[in-house]
Amino acid sequence: MSSTHAIILTDNEQVQLYAQPLFAPREQTVFFTLSNEEQQACDRLEGTFQKVHFILLLGYFKAKKTRLELTWGQVKEDLRYLYQRYYPEAPQYRKNLSNRVRLKLYRIIFQLKEYSICTHHWHQQLKQRLSEIAKNFMNKRHLFDETLRFLEQYQLEIPAYSTLQIIVSGVSHTIEKRLEKDTKCNLRNLSKLYLASPCYSQSF
Numbered sequence: 271m272s273s274t275h276a277i278i279l280t281d282n283e284q285v286q287l288y289a290q291p292l293f294a295p296r297e298q299t300v301f302f303t304l305s306n307e308e309q310q311a312c313d314r315l316e317g318t319f320q321k322v323h324f325i326l327l328l329g330y331f332k333a334k335k336t337r338l339e340l341t342w343g344q345v346k347e348d349l350r351y352l353y354q355r356y357y358p359e360a361p362q363y364r365k366n367l368s369n370r371v372r373l374k375l376y377r378i379i380f381q382l383k384e385y386s387i388c389t390h391h392w393h394q395q396l397k398q399r400l401s402e403i404a405k406n407f408m409n410k411r412h413l414f415d416e417t418l419r420f421l422e423q424y425q426l427e428i429p430a431y432s433t434l435q436i437i438v439s440g441v442s443h444t445i446e447k448r449l450e451k452d453t454k455c456n457l458r459n460l461s462k463l464y465l466a467s468p469c470y471s472q473s474f
Contacts, residue, residue, distance in 0.1 A: 301329035336428040
């Protein structure tokens with residue numbers, strides 16, 4: 271596997287971080303309960319279909335701070351619960367949410383939860399943070415954990431795993447090359463000092 275896609279998380283850890291939350295009945299009640307502000311935002315949406323998916327994605331975002339792309343088949347049980355709880359008289363459409371509407375709903379969710387997209391600017395800030403950490407402790411998993419702490423600190427969504435792989439591996443590679451260069455330079459300097467020392471001249 272290339273250095274830009276180094277394995278950092280196990281398959282199970284990736285699922286825990288990125289997969290659809292699987293709520294037990296009690297968790298459905300907690301994560302799909304709306305605050306007054308969230309209810310007002312929901313009421314401004316057009317149609318039950320958008321409103322139900324807004325509550326769905328909002329609940330998932332409360333559990334996992336990343337954007338999810340899910341099919342109707344994957345979320346049908348949670349949708350059934352939401353229709354019964356909030357809109358019992360409304361027809362239940364068996365279709366996927368379009369990308370356009372999904373992005374629209376996530377923009378509203380980000381505003382409500384005061385989160386931002388992890389843009390190129392934040393990528394650069396993250397790389398600087400990781401570079402400082404890597405000088406003292408070079409471990410990709412440790413850097414990945416620090417990445418999650420950085421994202422939480424600045425209330426940024428968790429980007430795709432492949433994006434974080436590239437960032438973490440890129441920082442690790444840069445620091446490793448720098449350390450290798452510094453080591454070679456130090457060895458050359460030591461060699462020069464030794465050759466210039468009286469001990470070296472006395473050996474002949």
